[in-house]
Amino acid sequence: MTMSKSTLHTAHKMVIKLGGSTLEGLNMAFFRNFKALQDQGIQLIITHGGGPAINRELAAAGIESHTVNGLRVTNEEMIEIVQSTLIGKVNPALVHELHAAEIPAIGLNGFDNGLLESEFLDYDVYKYVGEVKKVNIGVLNTLTDAGIVPVIACIGATEEGQALNINGDTVACEIALAVGADCLLLVTDVAGVRINDEYQKEVTPSLIGQWIEEGHIYGGMIPKVQGALNCLHAGIPSVQIVNETLTGTTILSEELVK
Template identity: 35%
Template sequence: MGISENETAQVLVHALPYIQQYNNKTIVVKYGGNAMVSGELKDAVMTDLVLLSLVGIRVVLVHGGGPEITDMLKKVGKESRFVGGLRYTDRETMDIVQMVLGGKVNKDLVLSLQHKGGRALGLCGLDGGMIEAERMFADGTDLGQVGQVTNVDVTPINDALEHGYIPVVATMGAGRDGKVYNINADTAAARIAAALGAEKLILLTDIRGLLRDKNDENTLIPVVNVSEVPNLIRQGIISGGMIPKIDCCVEAVRRGVNRAHIIDGRRPHSILVEMFSDGGIGTMFL
């Protein structure tokens, strides 16, 4: 059953102070995981981003593409190998990453945003020297062409925003050695958000947020001060794959982003709920 005209009006009135608060502010959304695979969820994310853009919020979309890269590697008969959660990237794998991430995935997202009535421009970290990187080692282990960010120049992103586009950024970086590096999308999003002086960094994930008990989704911790994070790690509340995600949120806040959020990308329109409601959803880092 649809909502009444009065209820529709109330929703819009409730959203007004948030629209005013975020007008002309920048938000960076990191998009990946389940929300990228499901057609229905992808549709909802694209709708949310176009709506935010049309009400005067400067939206930047930073994306990964792990499942698509894995699929393409399978097609060419190459096995995916991970070291400490990061994809080992030899030269052949890097060629596929560049092709899939900077090509198909990036342009599909541009097309999806434009299909929803937005104006989008596909970029990657190589464009305009946006992301500089150097070879990364995990605990001394060689990861091939996996890079850590050494510098971010957001001029191409700002140029796109100034002309009314939603920049869609694929996360690769260029080294001074002339090599292309595969960059973790959460890390890249955090550094881009900081360089833009963003109001918010939003990481779309496959869980509700940070849970006090990882096996119980009802134990969501809604707000975390970044100074509490080391203690939460010691207690084991932040563990495993959540550590690098939360490290990215901490780094973004410490570098000047006002708020960082981990929210549930499995929930349709989770970005709008976060932006335009009193309680928000997920876990907010400040």
């Protein structure tokens, strides 16, 4: 693992977001990394998406989908498939893999103990896509204090009990802020930020802004780093973009670098 010393010494709580495409290629060595973090006394919370699995279920049902501003527009028929796929298939499979790696884990979603109280983001644009209004962290703290890893599917719930599809990075950031996490790990299919064919170990928001302006950061990496910056600006000290070996780039707030 290539985590900065400052991160390892302070990350008593760490939120780890597993992207859908990354989820399907994980091996036991990946989960042993999580076990090593736990053994260092770090409390883990995992959130996950499930894009590829959802795509397969939508295709089987003959439903086409599209995105707006990076968010999957989710109509009434689709939210049922998204909900059943994430909660009924992806979540228990991930919990099983953690148990196989001797990591106690429990699957959760936004309905459980009102975990992710949500509301419609913009129904006219996105339909059944939500934003998190409140994270009820009681159950998360109870589990992590007992050494159990909460594994959270990115499904929110309105006060009326309507399921909403929520962006995975958004859920991870909201949970990290709510529990006072010291670090957020965004696990993706690349080993962080690459500039001139060289992966960067530690960067700052100002450097990222400069690299985007100069065209060194482009394409799919832009939304990833922007999501990371949003989390930093909201108050999380350290955000890492890493691959399945947990190797990648640590983005530190300017204050921690000084």
